[in-house]
Amino acid sequence: MAEDRAGITQRMSAWLSKNSIAKKSTIVVGVSGGCDSIVLAECLFRCGQSIQVAHVNYQLRGEESDGDEEHVRHWCATHNVPFHRFQAEISGDSDGIQAEARRIRYRWFKALQEQLQQPNGSAVYIATAHHADDQAETVLLHLLRSCDPMSLAGMQHVSQEQQLIRPFLDEHRKELEHWAEQWKLSPREDSSNQKSDYLRNRLRHEVLPLLEALRPGAARHLARTADRFQPLAQESRNAVNEALSRCATEREGSVELNLDRWSSEPLRMEILHRIAQQYRISAKATQEIATLTETGVQSGARFQSSTCTVTREKRCLIWIPKTPEI
Structure with missing residues (x-):
């Protein structure tokens, strides 16, 4: 036509x-x-x-x-x-x-x-x-879920x-x-878009209208902020990847994190989160893994999830995946 x-x-x-x-x-x-x-x-x-x-x-x-x-x-x-x-x-x-x-x-x-x-x-x-408006809802969802x-x-x-x-x-x-x-x-x-048992629906029908009442154009501002943040986020991901390559090595699905090198990295917590994501470990649980990096933690201390085991071995953290049960 x-x-x-x-x-x-x-x-x-x-x-x-x-x-x-x-x-x-x-x-x-x-x-x-x-x-x-x-x-x-x-x-x-x-x-x-x-x-x-x-x-x-x-x-x-x-x-x-x-x-x-x-x-x-x-x-x-x-x-x-x-x-x-x-x-x-x-x-x-x-x-x-x-x-x-x-x-x-x-x-x-x-x-x-x-x-x-x-x-x-x-x-x-x-x-x-x-x-x-979907973009604004997505930004709010990520804020509430404390994600990456x-x-x-x-x-x-x-x-x-x-x-x-x-x-x-x-x-x-x-x-x-x-x-x-x-x-x-x-x-x-x-x-189902009207059901209040979905968090996104509540943001759409309750939270965003309230934000618009408090500050007209709130959804538009959230969406524009996401747009501005995209190149910054990409540069941040690149920086984390480079930092990860400096202090971690991967062998047959396992990751060895050198804590001496890791401790000098400004983005060290993001490095932990990146490895944790690889093993489908939540951001909340990553905070527990971080305690294994502290001075005075002895070799053999470990964190276990359904997907992997993280073990402190001298000045390293060893991440070993678990074999799924058949």
């Missing part, structure tokens, strides 16, 4: 050009049927981009889930856009439903991306509809390694709702 001249499509075209997303590239759009993702698909379509749609049915809301799938399928049929669907089974693992669903979704996106790879080498991107401080940079606009793009990170929810109405998309509403 002819290129649409609506404001959001002009901004999208400029964003694609700025990030070197060529017209010949294929973009696989993750579409749930909700407002944000259906507007993203429509917007890319109106920009004349080559798109395909990927939808995951988690079967968690019965007929409502099937209705979402049918809505997305109908949009694809009316726009002559290829439709891909995946029927997922949620097992209910210890990380929670949302985290498990996210893993399933991105694992399938990656497989679909590889399947659609062209012989001529043209890029195949995955696009998600995360927007500026570099995670305060939030979500990247473009992940070159994964060929994952988020074109709407500078747009806000109300803007997307406006275009959903203008384009008569009739987006679906996921009833």
